[in-house]
Amino acid sequence: MRRLSPPPAVAVAESIDALRFSTSAAASAVPSPPDLDPPRLDPSDVRSHNAVLISYSSRGSEAPRLAHLLASFGAMLKSAACGLFVQMPRRWGVYYDRHSYTILIQGLCAVGRIDDACRVFAKMSRGWCRPGVHTYTVLLDGLCKARRVGDAEALLGEMVDKGVVPNVVTYNALIGGLCQEGRFDDVTKLLEKMEMQQCAPDCWTYTIVVHGLWKHGKVEHGAKVLCEALVKGVALGVATYNVLIDGYCKVGDMKAALDVLQLMKKNGVNPNVQIFNVVIHGFCCGGKVHQAMAFLTQMVGAGLLPNIVTFNSLISGQCSVGEMKIAFRLLDLMEDYGVLPDRQTYAIFIDAHCEQGRLEEAHSLFSCLPQKGIKAHSVIYNSLIHGYCQVGDIDSAFGLMEKMASEDCISDVHTYNALIDGLCKVKRLDRAIDLLDKMKKQGIEPTTCTFNILIKQMLWDKKHADAAKMYEQMISSGCKPDKQTYTLKISTDWFEGARKEDNIDVDIVEMHEAGVSPDVETYNAIIKAYSDAGLMEKAFFAHVKMLSVPIDPNCTTYSILLNHMCNKDDSDAFDNEKVWKMVDVRNLQELFEQMCKSDAAPGISTYKALLRGLCNQCRLEEVEWLLLKMQGNSVLLDEDMSDYLLGCYCNLKMYREACEQFRSMAHQSFQPGLKSCCLLLSGLCDSGDHGMAVSIFSDILGLGYNYDEIVWKLLIDCLHEKRHTGACLGMLSVMDDKKCVASTRTYASLIHLLLETE
Numbered sequence: 001m002r003r004l005s006p007p008p009a010v011a012v013a014e015s016i017d018a019l020r021f022s023t024s025a026a027a028s029a030v031p032s033p034p035d036l037d038p039p040r041l042d043p044s045d046v047r048s049h050n051a052v053l054i055s056y057s058s059r060g061s062e063a064p065r066l067a068h069l070l071a072s073f074g075a076m077l078k079s080a081a082c083g084l085f086v087q088m089p090r091r092w093g094v095y096y097d098r099h100s101y102t103i104l105i106q107g108l109c110a111v112g113r114i115d116d117a118c119r120v121f122a123k124m125s126r127g128w129c130r131p132g133v134h135t136y137t138v139l140l141d142g143l144c145k146a147r148r149v150g151d152a153e154a155l156l157g158e159m160v161d162k163g164v165v166p167n168v169v170t171y172n173a174l175i176g177g178l179c180q181e182g183r184f185d186d187v188t189k190l191l192e193k194m195e196m197q198q199c200a201p202d203c204w205t206y207t208i209v210v211h212g213l214w215k216h217g218k219v220e221h222g223a224k225v226l227c228e229a230l231v232k233g234v235a236l237g238v239a240t241y242n243v244l245i246d247g248y249c250k251v252g253d254m255k256a257a258l259d260v261l262q263l264m265k266k267n268g269v270n271p272n273v274q275i276f277n278v279v280i281h282g283f284c285c286g287g288k289v290h291q292a293m294a295f296l297t298q299m300v301g302a303g304l305l306p307n308i309v310t311f312n313s314l315i316s317g318q319c320s321v322g323e324m325k326i327a328f329r330l331l332d333l334m335e336d337y338g339v340l341p342d343r344q345t346y347a348i349f350i351d352a353h354c355e356q357g358r359l360e361e362a363h364s365l366f367s368c369l370p371q372k373g374i375k376a377h378s379v380i381y382n383s384l385i386h387g388y389c390q391v392g393d394i395d396s397a398f399g400l401m402e403k404m405a406s407e408d409c410i411s412d413v414h415t416y417n418a419l420i421d422g423l424c425k426v427k428r429l430d431r432a433i434d435l436l437d438k439m440k441k442q443g444i445e446p447t448t449c450t451f452n453i454l455i456k457q458m459l460w461d462k463k464h465a466d467a468a469k470m471y472e473q474m475i476s477s478g479c480k481p482d483k484q485t486y487t488l489k490i491s492t493d494w495f496e497g498a499r500k501e502d503n504i505d506v507d508i509v510e511m512h513e514a515g516v517s518p519d520v521e522t523y524n525a526i527i528k529a530y531s532d533a534g535l536m537e538k539a540f541f542a543h544v545k546m547l548s549v550p551i552d553p554n555c556t557t558y559s560i561l562l563n564h565m566c567n568k569d570d571s572d573a574f575d576n577e578k579v580w581k582m583v584d585v586r587n588l589q590e591l592f593e594q595m596c597k598s599d600a601a602p603g604i605s606t607y608k609a610l611l612r613g614l615c616n617q618c619r620l621e622e623v624e625w626l627l628l629k630m631q632g633n634s635v636l637l638d639e640d641m642s643d644y645l646l647g648c649y650c651n652l653k654m655y656r657e658a659c660e661q662f663r664s665m666a667h668q669s670f671q672p673g674l675k676s677c678c679l680l681l682s683g684l685c686d687s688g689d690h691g692m693a694v695s696i697f698s699d700i701l702g703l704g705y706n707y708d709e710i711v712w713k714l715l716i717d718c719l720h721e722k723r724h725t726g727a728c729l730g731m732l733s734v735m736d737d738k739k740c741v742a743s744t745r746t747y748a749s750l751i752h753l754l755l756e757t758e
Contacts, residue, residue, distance in 0.1 A: 102135045109142025117142055133159075137170040144177025152177050168194070168202050175205060179212025184221075187212070201229075207240040214247030222247060223260070230267065238264075242275050249282025254291075257282060270302070277309045284317025290674045292317050293706035306337055312344050319352035326712050327352070332745050333708060346372075347380045354387025362387055376407070382414045389422025397422055413439070417450050424457035432457070448479045452488065459492040483522050486511045491525040501538075504529045520551050528560045528574070536564060540598040552605040555580070555613040558591070565590050580617040585625045592629070604635055611641050615648035623648060639670040646672055650679035655687060659696065666699050674709065678718040685724040697731045698738070707735070707742040711750055720750070725757050 101124045108117035121139050124131055131139075136159045143152040152174055159166060171194050178187045187209060194201055206229040213222040222244050229236055241264040248257035257279060264271060276299040283292035292314055299306055311334045318327040327349070331341060346365060353362035366384060369376055381404045388397040397419055404411055416439040423432035432454060436446060451474035458467035474481070481489075489507045504526065511518065518526070523546040530539035539561065546553060559579040565587045566579060588610070595602055607630050614623045623645070630637070637645070642665045649658035658680050665672055677700055684693040700710065719728050732750065735742070 098129050098132055098135060101129060101131070102138055105135060105142070106138045109138065109145070112146070114142055114146045114148065131164070133164050133167055133170060136164055137167070137173055140170060141173035141176075144173055144180070147177075147180065149174075149177040149181055149183075166197075166199070168199055168205065171199060171201075172205050172208055176208045176212070179208060179215070182212075182216045184213065184216075184218070201234070203229075203234060203237050203240060206234060206236065207243055210240060210247075211243045214243060214250075217251075219244070219247040219251060219253070219256075223256070226260075230263075236267070236269065238269060238272055238275065241269060241271075242278065245275055246278045249278050249285075252282070252286050254279075254282055254286060254288070273299070273304050273307060273310075276302075276304060277307075277313065280310060280317075281313040284313050284320070287317075287321060289314070289317040289321055289323070290705060290709065291671060293709045294671070294704045297704070297706045306339065308334075308339055308342055308345070311339055312342075312348060315345060316348045316352075319348060322356075323713075324352065324356075325717060326709065329708075329712055329746075333743060336743055336745060343374050343377065343380075346374060347377075347383065350380055351383040354383050354390070357387070357391055359384075359387050359391060359393070376409065378404070378409055378412055378415065381409060382412075382418055385415060386418040386421075389418050389425065392422070392426050394419075394422050394426060394428070411442075411444070413444055413447055413450065416444060417447070417453060420450060421453045424453060429454075429457055429461065429463075446477065446479065448474065448482045448485060451477075451479060452482075452484050455485070456488055459488065481511075481514060481516065483516060483519055486516060486518070487522045487525045490522070490529050501530075501533050501535060504533075504538075518551075520546075520554055520557070523551060523553075524556050524560060527557065531560055531564050536594070537598075539564075540594055540600070543595075544598050544600040547600055547603070547605070550605075553609050555609050555616075558606070558609050559613060561594075562587055562591060577617070580613045580619065583614075583619070583622065585622055588622060588625065602629075602633070604638065607635055608638070608641055612644050615644040618648055618651050620648070620652060639665070639668075642668075642670055643673050643676055646676045647679060650676060650683055653683060653687075655680070655683050655689070655692075658683070659692065662696060662699070666703060669703070671703050671705065674705070674713045677714060681714060681727075682718050682722055682724070685719060685722070685727045690724075690727050690730065693727055694730045694734060698734050701735065701738055701740045707740050708746045710735075710740075711742045711746050716750055716753060720753055720757070723757070725754060728754060 101120065105117045105120055105124075108114070108120065117139055121131060121135070124135070136155065140152045140155050140159075143149070143155065156166060156170070156174055159170075171190060175187055175190055178184075178190065191201055191205075191209075194205075206225060209225050210222040213219065213225065226236065226240065226244055229240075241260060245257045245260050245264075248254070248260065261271060261275070261279065264275075276295060280292045280295050280299075283289065283295065296306060296310065296314065299310070311330055315327045315330050318324070318330065331345075334341060346369060350362045350365050353359070353365065362384060366376065366380065369380075381400055385397045385400050388394070388400065401411055401415060401419065404415070416435060420432045420435050423429070423435065436450065436454065439446060439450075451470060455467045455470050455474075458464075458470060471481075471485075474485075486507055490504055508526065511522075523542060526542045527539045527546075530536070530542060543553070543557070543561065546557070556576055559576045560574065562583050563574050563579045566582050592602060595606070607626065610626055611623065614626065627645075642661065646658055646661045646665065649655070649661055662672060662680060677696075680696060681693050684690070684696065697714070700714070701707075715728050715731060719731070728750070
């Protein structure tokens with residue numbers, strides 16, 4: 001084993017000073033770190049000591065050997081690694097090398113002691129052992145993670161000036177820091193510099209850039225970067241694709257996410273469990289749970305086993321669309337895959353029951369948690385408290401808060417928000433304000449949401465002065481108004497005596513200056529406020545602004561605008577459902593004329609919102625007019641719009657047209673919602689056309705649905721409940737013929753029900 005020649009005495013002294021920093025008295029007060037001479041440590045070999053340095057450094061600030069202390073700027077360096085580093089020359093005669101310094105600098109960066117890392121680096125630079133590319137990279141990465149990107153850029157310049165050539169890892173560290181700050185122009189320049197210096201960006205470089213763009217809301221730019229990398233022949237891995245797919249899923253653009261997934265497969269990269277989970281979660285968040293379940297089938301078909309994350313997403317998705325039966329059946333499916341429900345699983349079920357007002361069932365689930373070895377956390381308690389508050393049972397809600405305390409589960413701001421909201425709902429505003437004071441005294445700071453709850457109730461109670469004072473209190477406490485705050489201000493008479501128009505204009509300007517981006521609800525509030533004030537020109541201008549952001553309008557957006565046209569003499573009488581029931585072709589024509597006048601040509605988002613509103617109320621004449629309008633403007637029906645139309649035909653018992661619509665969707669590989677499929681199959685069976693029902697079912701099986709969900713929803717919950725036993729048996733036979741296999745437990749459940757019926 002090679003020994004290092006000792007460096008000059010002065011260099012050794014300087015190196016030790018890097019950690020002693022101040023006085024010899026302070027250094028002598030440092031106790032020796034325990035157990036620094038393990039049995040297999042060669043006292044004279046620096047590499048052995050470096051190995052121990054790595055071990056100690058990797059344990060961070062929580063290691064048990066951190067009892068000793070090195071005096072350094074108020075006792076900051078508290079690690080066994082530092083103790084070993086100081087004693088290497090004096091106790092064992094081992095002299096530091098470049099790796100010793102680098103290990104220590106990396107450890108200091110890992111525990112956030114960036115200034116100390118810089119001081120050690122500075123001493124190293126002045127000593128006999130000069131930093132290399134790895135040392136520079138470690139410190140540069142630490143600076144970037146500490147958001148000291150300017151210092152990192154300066155360090156890169158120093159590195160180049162001293163003849164140390166940066167490598168791709170060095171550049172990646174700085175690119176990560178620049179992406180954190182949103183400095184993408186500088187990222188582009190740095191990428192160009194890398195290529196000029198023949199340091200080609202690698203897979204991780206592009207992963208960092210794509211992730212940074214997504215974090216700053218530039219997902220589309222991330223897609224372009226990914227394509228550029230592929231053109232340059234960079235072999236991208238799962239991580240790069242995952243970042244972009246996750247970004248699209250989080251903004252709800254599932255089509256783009258699936259396009260990236262297809263690109264990934266085309267380039268020979270197979271998706272892993274994490275990517276499937278991301279896509280499944282994305283579909284569930286968008287209410288497309290049947291498509292999430294279809295991805296479960298694809299996941300298993302790819303030889304990947306679903307985990308607890310997969311099932312929790314699916315259970316949450318089914319609960320969110322009201323399919324509690326299917327959510328509970330997923331528990332059985334979990335068991336088939338050897339996955340046990342965890343605390344999050346039960347939290348989802350309890351919250352879903354509370355949202356539906358089924359408090360008795362929610363509490364029953366809560367009560368059985370100890371038997372399952374699960375301790376309820378604040379999320380579960382808060383769901384229950386919120387549930388009781390929603391039904392006005394304030395006493396039970398406060399009782400649960402007391403139980404939380406007895407179980408050493410600390411109440412948080414969400415607990416108090418739920419209780420404050422509950423008190424407001426039962427008209428106990430005074431007690432709600434007292435609770436606000438109580439939470440402050442207990443060290444729990446209210447959030448913007450807390451103040452929004454109170455302001456909303458005050459406005460409803462016509463206590464405008466109190467609302468204004470509460471708003472000022474919110475600002476003085478450091479809470480900034482959010483979208484909900486501005487939506488409240490715009491949709492209510494915030495200041496008595498002021499003109500509504502003036503208030504709206506002021507609020508919009510204030511929101512813009514505060515950097516708050518309005519969402520669809522905020523825009524709907526703006527449009528309605530202008531409409532109520534008779535300012536339709538401004539209402540349509542707000543609609544144009546909404547489209548240009550772009551934010552897709554929804555049914556409510558157009559029901560507000562159409563309401564003015566249907567009720568010109570009674571614009572305050574707004575009822576969303578009522579508007580769609582009374583709107584006619586003339587109103588739609590007027591809407592399109594007004595949109596054209598305001599330079600807002602109808603796009604697919606407009607047609608989609610209008611078609612949904614009309615189909616929900618089965619307004620066939622208006623639907624047909626709109627379809628002709630779309631055809632004239634070369635706007636094609638997408639999957640959602642096709643499904644609205646299918647549901648409309650089924651609700652009108654127009655089964656021939658519904659079958660044609662279904663066939664058209666199947667031809668385009670569209671997946672109708674299973675609710676529409678239920679309406680179609682049960683309608684055909686009700687009308688005695690079992691043959692057509694079985695034929696349609698056969699086509700459904702070819703559209704990629706999850707077979708368990710097909711059996712649960714179409715056969716058990718739909719046809720069996722309506723006593724169409726013969727159709728069920730025929731469809732089960734079709735599944736067998738097509739080898740569409742559901743789980744054994746699902747089959748057994750269906751057979752048991754069919755036998756009971758017979």
